Amino acid sequence: MSFEEKTLKSERIYEGKVVNLRVDTVELPQKKYSKREIVEHAGAVGILAVTEDQKIVLVKQFRKPIEETILEIPAGKLEAKENPAECAIRELSEETGYTTAKVKKLLEFYSSPGFTNEILHIYLAEDLQEGVAHPDEGEYVETLHMSLDDALEKIAKGEIKDAKTVIAVLAYKNMLNMI
Template sequence: MSDPDQPVTQAPAQDAHLREETIESSQVYKGHFIELRRDRVRLPDGREAPREYVVHPGAVMIVAMLPDGKLVMERQYRYPVRQTMIEFPAGKLDAGEGGLACAQRELWEETGYKAKRWAKAGIMHPVIGYATEIIEIWFADELTLGERHLDEGEFLDVFTASLDELEGWVRDGKLTDVKTIVGMMWLAKYRAGQWPLQWASVG
């Protein structure tokens, strides 16, 4: 995990007039995998202001593609929003775990699928106003299905859907998960030949 007192990336020199500098940082809460911090920062005009944010270990999301073009999807109840959400498979990074290893583990544990080919598409910052979370976007194909191994206390349904179906659910407000919507956009660009991926065989 990165030092919470330091930004994840350094702002370019031309953005110096926008930067906020940390004066002090304190831990408010430390949970099972997230941490809440309260900082005091110096604004570009010299004044001071408070900042509260969640430190998150990072996560991965997997766009897993079947030979018929359909996608491996999940339905899972998300307690903070009190809704069952439609999502691509995803999960948080364990300490010291790389993105690919996490993507392979999460896909297998949650869905039972293993993939022979993987490609990292990019990253996203889903909640930049109050969390450090970064989600790596991974694509997987040449899938084989086995037995899934859910974590204790984890309950979810696995199903398949086409990109057209997902887009219709977004339009109708049935699919609102932002990481899944970003993954859909990336998939559409990939299939249109606009955003190529660098595939690698694994295992």
């Protein structure tokens, strides 16, 4: 059985700086029809940065959609045709001041494919050099450092619940276990 949905009509509802919204009319298997509300997103990167003393670099920031200040790895949206590794290096510097000459891709994943095409690329950054953060206008972040064990404990207690951060920390732990 084929699970594919054929798009019959696509209507752009909203075009924004970060996301676009469209409604697609689709033909389902067995000649049934439905509408799909789709959030289009250019994609993003997340950076699991590890200091020389093995501390994970996190940022604390307020997130309006959930009305909470949360802990997360540095991250940001890809610009048009931007290389994800270059975006990771740029975002790390902007949000934390740390720079590095190289990053290593850990994994990529879809944030929530039921309604968005957003893909997140997660990178590991090591060999960090300290610098001064220069966040985007309107972006307010505080940089924190935490051991892997403390981050895992905060995940277990529900104190870190940002998906990209949870995934990145667990992927990093898994990578270390394989060495």
